[in-house]
Amino acid sequence: MDKIIEVESLTKKFGELVAVDCVSFDVEKGEIFGFLGPNGAGKSTTINMLCTLLKPTSGGAILNGFDVLKEPHAVRRSIGLVFQDPSLDDRLTARENLEFHAMVYNLAPKDMWDRIAEVLRLVDLEDRQNDLVRNFSGGMKRRLEIARGLIHYPKVLFLDEPTLGLDPQTRNHIWQYVHDLKEREEITIFLTTHYMDEAENCGRIAIIDYGRIIALDTPDGLKRQVGGDIITIKTVDNERAAREIKERYGLEVSRDDGSLKFEIVRGEEFIPDLISGLSIEITSINWRKPTLEDVFLKLTGRAIREEDAGPVDRMRMYARTKGRR
Amino acid sequence: MENLRAIYTIWLRDVKRFWRDKPRMIGTVAQASLFLFVLGTGLGRGLAGAFAGGRDPFLAPGIDYVVFIYPGIIGMTILFTSLFSALSIIWDREFGFLKEVLVAPISRSAVAIGKALGGATVALFQGTIMLVFAPFVGVALTPGMVIKLWLFMFLIAFSFTSMGIVIAARMRTMEGFHMIMNFVALPMFFLSGAMFPLKGLPGWMECLVNMDPLTYGVDMLRYTVVGLNQYPLSRDLLVMVGFGLLMIVLAVFEFNRAD
Known part of the structure; x- marks a missing residue:
């Protein structure tokens, strides 16, 4: 199979702290690849480097054939992003948020409207498209962000903790959309999560702890380690x-x-x-x-628990459920 | 071409947001009318009494205090609106939208210029609302004056929005916002001669007045509206264009430097 992302000895240090420690892995075209690990394990830092938002201390990566260090604009055009924190303009309507994105990514004006209609349909937001985003629930905002990330036909969609702070029912819905997406678009999905049960949705999972990948396999393969x-x-x-x-x-x-x-x-x-x-x-x-929780326990001697969410995550969850302003 | 579209997109967003924010629009007009009609009328009476028959009139003879400060208040409106628009970058940063902009495959320069034009447009719009007050103040505006005023107001608005972007690019939280308003916007307004004539001032103050770019902005507006000027119009324009260019270059630089 073709590789869409190749990561080689990627390292990021913040002062003394080594957030990502010489990580190497490949992501295959068309798979759902997951990063699983506790908060602060280095998941978001890795994603930010792959998205060209953060410069690696050393090492590098090739995404869709482009070097993340040397060709940031080509990399940016190849990826769609759903950030961990909300990043919509809630004073604009859903549709206007999508228009902004389409224009900034320079979609041809004649395709733009069809494409916006298409992604709105994909996440079931057609009938709310003219509502201001500030009136949206957390789940709707997330769906809109996924739709937005898809507008410019990215080759890779990054989802950083896509279901953080959402209720279980909404979380299942989001996963439904992600799977639908895989059916309809030729896309690779790269996601991070610290929910063990959600990681099961991935084709392959890299378990990351203290900035290192400690295991990388299919969910079943990982469970066989127990x-x-x-x-x-x-x-x-x-x-x-x-x-x-x-x-x-x-x-x-x-x-x-x-x-x-x-x-x-x-x-x-x-x-x-x-x-x-x-x-x-x-x-x-x-x-x-065995569950992935058992795998993590076996590999690290610790359990990942949701209660471990730090103050920043609690604030994020709060922000997401309550709306932003 | 791609960059022009990006600039337009960023501009359009700011204009849309402003258009929907009616309370902000009304608030700005209310603030300006308060200065103009309440403070202007009150102070005007007092000053007229104090200087009646004096050898050295406070204002040029035959000019009402309200008329004198009218261009100053237009200048104030533009200054505050421009800075406020630029500082919305801090909101965007705090609420995440800035990330969407920064990760897009567009040049950072386009982002800064789009933002500067957006803020300038919004401030120009607020300034134009202020022109509607002219008859109430007793100023007759001709179409030629309005066109000149638009040009000058846009120049002032663009320069101060760019200045706001330079400040906002380094600010990470909203806490600094009020500080900027208090320690940058208010002194600039007070020193600009918007509320009083710039003559017979102590040396230290005159020095600050001359350093305040808004002084030149208010001067060109006042020259157009009332015919009074502190400096020749050419100097006003030179300073304002120079200041505007410097600020937009710095703003572009700051945006390219970020992370």
């Missing part, structure tokens, strides 16, 4: 049960919160064996497939 399915049990005597499982089946058992947890391949087939084999009474049993 040693199988995850079984959590509660028994009348966890001490003895843990010892027995370790002795009989040779499994690593971890204890948390009054329950025992272990990983095993084909867990569903193991459960009957476990119930008959264990001499201690089991009070509850839970079996599940």
Whole structure:
């Protein structure tokens, strides 16, 4: 497959802080590529460098055949951007925001109107196109931003935390639009998120932590790094049960919160064996497939949790839900 | 061509936003009328009494105080509107829209020039509203005067919008906005001779007056409207054009420097 983005030893330092630490990866044409990691991991910094908004300290990248350092204008024409923070003019109507974009990106005037109608249709905002953006909900603004990012037929659409601060239903909608988009336009999507469940929407995911890529694979591939399915049990005597499982089946058992947890391949087939084999009474049993959360935990020893959102993110969420002014 | 379109787009946005912001439009006119009619009338009475029969009239003989300050108030309106328009860049930065502009494949110079023309247009519009007051003040405007005034007002507006852009390009938050209004706009207005004749001033003040670009702006407006002038019109024009050019060059430079 062709590569649309090639990143080579990309590094960004802010004073002493190394925000992005010698990152190299490729993005293939037509895929949905995701950057997954906690806040402050370097996701946005990387995107900003790929978008020519930030100069790398060292290293470089080629996007759509153009060097991000030497040909910034050609790179900018090749990309559509949906920023982490809202960037619409809320004193203009939805349509006027799109017109502004189309004109600044120098779309041919005869195509402009058709294209604006087309992207409005894509995000279901046709009937609100003449409303001022300040009266839009957070989800509508996001959709409008996605539409705007698409007007100039970009080869790559960057979505920086596209669903941050939106309610779950709206988040699902946004994903619906992203998938629709993939069907209709020839486009590569590069997104960042710190929501594990959302990363599942990607074809491939790079897990990024402290400015480094610690894993890069398909969601299933990443999950295979966890040693199988995850079984959590509660028994009348966890001490003895843990010892027995370790002795009989040779499994690593971890204890948390009054329950025992272990990983095993084909867990569903193991459960009957476990119930008959264990001499201690089991009070509850839970079996599940590994999630990306488990992958992250395994790779870093930490969990990504939404509650960890810092004050800046809380402010952002607030800004997005309440409107800007 | 591409850049001209970008300039036009940025200009159009500012004009649209202004047109929708009726409270701002009305507020500016209200502020100007307050100065002109309340302060002007009140002070005018007092001054007329104080200088009645004096050897050294405060104003040129036969000129009403309200008529004297009328061009000054037009100058004030243009100064405040221009600076306010330029400082909207700080809003754009804080609310994210500036990013949309800066990541577009257009030259930064086009952004700065579009912004300067947008602010200038808006200020010219506010200045034109002020011309409607002429009959109430007792000034008769001829079409020739109006055309000259438009030219001068545009020149002043463009220069001060560019100055505002230079300031705004370095400001990151809205907190600085009021400071600029208080420490730049008000002194410029007071020192420009908009409210009083520039004669018999102490040396330090005369020095500041001469350094204030608005002095020359008000002078050319007053010369056109009332026929009074401090300096020859050629000097007013020279200073204003020079100041305007310097500021737009700096504004373009500042925008290209950003990140």
